[in-house]
Amino acid sequence: MMRILLLSILILSGIMRLSFAAAGTAGAQFLKISPSAKPSALGETATLTAGAQSITYNPAGISTVNNIDLSLSQVTWIQGLNYSNVAAAKRNGKHVFGFAFNYLSSPSIDKFDNNGVNLGETYSAADMALTIGYGRKISSRTRIGSTVKYISSRLESQTASALATDAGIQHTVIKETLDLGMVVQNMGTSMKFISASDPLPLTVKIGGKYNIPIKPSNNNTGMTFSKSATTENSFSLFSDVNYTIDTGVFANLGAEFLIDYDKSAFALRGGYRTNVGSGISFGMGWTGGMYCIDYAFAPLGELGQTHRISLGVRFDNAAKNKKL
Incomplete structure (x- = not known):
């Protein structure tokens, strides 16, 4: 399967070279906002995302779903913007x-004339994307996926829409230790407002995850560890290299410390994004049985601060999946 992975890298490299020739301003910028708390806390290293939320990041990740997976995310964005995400996946x-x-919704915005005089009127804007995804495991180590999505933007009475697709792959190089992935996002038609037409923010991501199991042992404190802690406690490193048609190449880094106790798990996360003024992010997550909750905080420099919270439900009783 490594040959499949290498072939995918060559294909994505070709797409990247073609995209450089078309570099410029892209429309539908909301597609670049990370909605889910876990990858956002990890510096938006999202190529190896798993479960229903991966539909937005890398559709290959939905192939990890055992039965039914639901995810709800809410983002408090800058300038009073609110971003919501609902995702679900079902195995058949x-x-x-x-x-x-x-x-993505905005608060009411005041209207001004060409001289900067407030007209006493307001308008609003909103963006939405509806995505249908498919994923499967083509081997015990390799997962693939793709999506088709409808994108719509509204600015007062003007609207624009587009169709796009994503395609991705994830591959386990060393079981429970090293994973690699890649995804191409937003391949599709242009967004057109009145006479102005802008391409979608075509994005290419190549990423990896390196997991370091932590094997606890007795120490001077006299503490002992359960069997589950011995097998599940871990420290993971994440990295993504990204190219977008309008901002070029940048990198994301993330780290997670997972503490497992019996049927529950608690995670501490941090990350760094090189494409924004204040790239530090951090967060935490808790999983208990079929439920999980994640939080992320990510400042954007002088623009303000962002908060994300995600709730998840997995109807598969797969406690081992919590570390994903």
Whole structure:
């Protein structure tokens, strides 16, 4: 399967070279906002995201769903903007199908004339994306996925829409230790407001995850560890290299410390994004049985601060999946 991975790298490299020739301003910028708390806390290192939320990041990740997976995310964005995401995935034999709905809304905005005089009127803007995804495991180590999505933007009475697709792959190089992945996002038609037409923010991501198991032992404190702690406690490093049609190449880094106790797990996360003025992010997560909750805080320099919270439900009783 490594040959498949290498072939994918060559294909994505070709797409990247073609995209450089078309570099410029892209429309539908909300597609670049990370909605889910876990990858956002990890510096937006999202290529190896798993579960229903991966429909937005790398559709290959939905192939990890064992039965039914639901995810709800809410983002308090800068300038009073709110971003919501709902995602679900369902396994049917070897195939996993899913959908996601993203919606960005703005508060009322005052109208001004050409001289800067307030007209006493307001207008609003909103963006949405409806995505249908598919994923499957083509081997015990390799996962693939793709999506089709409808994108719509509204600015007062003007609207624009587009169709796009994503395609991704994830591959386990060393079981429970090293994973690699890649995804191409937003390949599709242009967004057109009145006479102005802008391409979608075509994005290419290549990323990796390195997991370091922590094997606790007795120490001077007299503490002992459960069997589950011995097998599940870990420290993981994440990295993504990204290219977007309008901002060029940048990197994301993340780290997670997972503490497992019996059927629950608690995670501390941190990350760094090289494409923004204040790139530090951090967060935490808790998983208990079929439920999980994640939080992320990510400042954007002088623009303000962002907060994300995600809730998840997994109807598969797969406690081992919590470390994903």
